[in-house]
Amino acid sequence: KVNSFAHQDELGVRSRSPRWAIAGKLKSQQVTTKILNIEVSLGRTGAVTPVAKLEPVSVGGVVVSNATLHNQDEIDRKDVRIGDTVLIQRAGDVIPEVVKVILEKRQKGSLPFTLPNNCPVCSHEVFRPEGEVVARCQNMECSAQVKGRIDHFVSKGCMDIDGFGTKLVDQLVEKKLMKNVADIYSLSLDQLSELERMAEKSAQNIMDAITASKKSSMARFIHALGIRNVGEHAAKVLEKSFSGNLENLMDAEIEALTAIHEIGGIMAESIVNFFQDDTNKKVIKACLKAGIQFEAVEQIQESEFTGKTFVFTGSLEKFSRKDAQSMVEKLGARASGSVSSKTDYLVAGPGAGSKLMKAEELNISIYSEDEFLELIGK
């Protein structure tokens, strides 16, 4: 914003403006380390994702021992191999990533890495559709997928069942106490107390959390079901379009769905397929029978912010991200995760990084938390 040239920051980097100087300071620290192994993990959709296990190394103040490799194409692009010495950094100073392989240090006789053709968990064949990048385990009953779907169902943005963590889910699935998400509602206090690291107190807390979670909303429930291509946002769109009537959504046809703004052909197909499946129908029925209730759909008020886009960044101290999101949604605005030319307001807390810089570049109005609250009249 200021025409000051030949600025020199403390790293000794000559830059043309103060902003560049900031960029210089924020530039991620890059460190070399070794890839000990490449492991494969499975998501709730059966997606096969490779993770590099690193020789632990301190970068930007934390000890990093894992870095995602995304998929086979990424591995090929960077030609990452087990045993390689690699340069890593924390993208945005948070997420560890492999920048590149130091080829001079490559061990003789190393081979390019290829993901397995069979699921590492259930051995079922994995399939990568033509033109797609992600290979998926095709076995719907694969325990990794069952666990993943339950993890997702109980998570914060979904049914939000407090205390229902991954280790608990692992045990429940392995002991065959759960096969699908509806089984949550038939768990008993005794069954829970008998599990490892669980006793009366913890078990009761879980039971209470399950009960509390039954007061929910249609959007949360749709999101929780884990329909492909339908996440938090799409679930809200569907809730609004169907005015909170789940049966109508379940019976909806492709044409009715694509008529909705923000729902296209691919999402419509995923939705129809999901609700046609008999197992899915049974699970939904069981959940509703267990007593899940949807709160009334809130009417949003017209305001000067209707249609505007907010982005929140940095550590927010006056309110949570979720609260911020619901505050702006009540005004008919939306909260997005990334800054673009369509962003109207950026709200930055302390420690904001790349998003703040991008917003400055694009000349987007920047507000502090207090200024934001004042702006929306709170």
Place this chain on the structure above:
DNA sequence: GGCCAGGAGCCAAACTCACG
């Protein structure tokens, strides 16, 4: 003492949608 959940922070690639 140690395990686990959950909150905080936010990235990258793939993918989808809408629009010119």
Place this chain on the structure above:
DNA sequence: CGTGAGTTTGGCTCCTGGCC
């Protein structure tokens, strides 16, 4: 049909407090 914007999916570490 290409493109920009936004969503979805999956990912990483630190730290605290509750409970076994």
